[in-house]
Amino acid sequence: MTSVNSAEQDLLAIVNAQIVTVDVSGTVIANGSLVVGSNGAIRALGKGSVPHDALETIDARGAIVMPGLINAHTHLGMTLFRGLGDDMSLEDFLARLMPAECKVLSPEAVHAGTELAALESLLGGITTSLDMYYLPEAALAVAMSSGMRIQTGPNFLESDGPEPLPFNERLAWAEKWLAVPRDSAGSTGWLAPHSTYLLGEDHLRQIADLASRYEARINVHAAETVGEMQAVAARHGGRTPIQVLSDTNLLRRAVLAHGIHLSDADIALIAANNASVVHCPASNFKLASGVARILDLQRLGVNVALGTDGPASGNDLDLWIAIRLAGYMQKMMAHDPTVLPALEIVRMATINGARALQIDHLIGSLEVGKRADLIVLDADSPSLVPSFDPHVTIATAVTRADVCHVIVDGRVVVKNHMPLTIDRQSVLSAVRALGADVLASVNSR
């Protein structure tokens, strides 16, 4: 047993658990316990029973306990537009979506859409999301009320959008945003230049300068479609998105969403800059954007995390689907069923996401001292029986149906599949009520 001392009463103990730690060795504890201390961190972890004085005990009844999933690329508020533009290309989809967003998105609407997204995410075992969306104050409010970790910050793109601020005013607003002190997870310390196709070099450099002054992290779309590659080459003198990000000082430790159409030189630049790639297979395959070179990225030491992308292109916030699509597709494309083995896929959905967000010292694995962000799967799910290797079970059989309990920062936010921090009927009603506006915004075009 590993543990640290705590003078105060423990918050929570989880017993009879098959603990999938996702630590550096991929340790699995076949029958163990995990204790959450008074501060919301994992205080003890070990085989069998572990001494504790927690008031609340969860009996996992032999089921898998694992780190909460980390969705490293999404647009949470986009749930409002789920299923609005299907069986079409990214370009056609954006041409349909963006005007609808301008017409429908108020702070209240973004809040409703983001709260629905938090409900969907938490019920599906996602405990942290890196969000990129308009009016990001709504996401922070939902993070506070729902308990899901949401990392976010101001977006930059050249369109009027629902936040029609001229660039300089937007930059000033972003600076105010960054000046607010961050929490320990740095959830507000982000800037999100949309992409190198929707921003010119001068603006990209100004964003990099601001980021540098506040040590802000960068979240950006890169190399998603062939159309993007052509647009970036035309706009930026034949360069690739990765070259432009590097030249404008935005690549260092950046989170690169998609990362599909990468040259060998691009991958070397990404590796040299310790940037992460977030693979979003549901969106990439559904939109026929392309297949990311995951194996090559990993071979060259690039950290690869998983994302759902927005629920209007995905069409959901389901990282279990991403796990299946990522693993099976890479095996298929490599003509080799041995590549991306189960533990590697599990890492992509957990610790690699934490690494991308630069909070792997806090979350992403179950280890003493880390924050207690974890999920307990359903012991009675027929799909998970038998289980000879829990990493294989996670990579090939678990779905969101199997997420029984969800704990974030030591707080139980889902218990027996029921959300404890979000009023399900109220958020469903709010989003349904916006449906007519969404449809009208499309039909009126």
Add this chain to the structure above:
Amino acid sequence: MTSVNSAEQDLLAIVNAQIVTVDVSGTVIANGSLVVGSNGAIRALGKGSVPHDALETIDARGAIVMPGLINAHTHLGMTLFRGLGDDMSLEDFLARLMPAECKVLSPEAVHAGTELAALESLLGGITTSLDMYYLPEAALAVAMSSGMRIQTGPNFLESDGPEPLPFNERLAWAEKWLAVPRDSAGSTGWLAPHSTYLLGEDHLRQIADLASRYEARINVHAAETVGEMQAVAARHGGRTPIQVLSDTNLLRRAVLAHGIHLSDADIALIAANNASVVHCPASNFKLASGVARILDLQRLGVNVALGTDGPASGNDLDLWIAIRLAGYMQKMMAHDPTVLPALEIVRMATINGARALQIDHLIGSLEVGKRADLIVLDADSPSLVPSFDPHVTIATAVTRADVCHVIVDGRVVVKNHMPLTIDRQSVLSAVRALGADVLASVNSR
């Protein structure tokens, strides 16, 4: 409203439903009712409320009601070996699996594995499965007790297996099997020659002869891997599996599992013989077997259904995963997000499966006079809100988490996510108890 008269009391009414009929026009009834008559058939279907005298009413509360899913290729009893051979090729997997099957499979073990499979299938919205496995009497017993439709029949392959009968005795046993009168769905009228790589031409012809005498339907693996193509060419004078099946009179209206490595001539033969191809994307991609030419098959008029394959290669019995993998992968490989649109995928998982099994006059769509095999999705699932087009919702957002009620032949077998016909704890215990034997069977090799 469409309806037929019935003198006796209705069994069941489903109201406030978004009815996805999957009829020939893809009709959706935005707010409707469906009445199941005393005989277990759909007696009436229409907008708003429909007159009925049913004792039991299910309020769908606006959720999608659709035909039960049809799993047109699986090996149900193989749940016992789930996750036993992962991150390896089909050939390596079979070399591991087949000896384990010989050691572990008793009639009781196959029954336990099949009952677990029925539990998993029904909870996930599958109401009919075409099974291919040893000791098929177990599957019929589970069909009877669980209420899931299982179609099955004797297997033929050249290995000792858990049924070590010499070929002639096996043929005689199969004839006795076929001589038992079928029910209206013909659930026992099947013969399953494993494949053209595990059977010689003489045996294939004898199976075809028997099938012809009893009008039995044929369920066979075909064109799954490159290794199979080479083995069949070597064994059968350079022919393809499809040519061999055609030459041995086994191709007519056959159900061809996988159908990946098909030439244009093979596809033309399949079309000319009104055979069906069952696409099993989870297994095919996970094992890196290949990507079936779904679009070409459809273009030439071949009926394409969906299957999970066995849960030891899959690793689950989840047709929602198959729906995602099939749709997204075909879009990706075609570099065209418009191919295999949502309604087409929904057809593959429902009516096309019924057509493959030659029972599309009974099930596969919601129409008056057909058997009441249907599922009611969860009105409160955040992943399904909003829903602007229910076919898109089904093809891109539903998972087994969302299957709320399941009805087969008018009988409610799952209610509020709880199985009514299977004792969950008892079957989970039985399968867990066999786990040690399964592990020992592998370790002792």
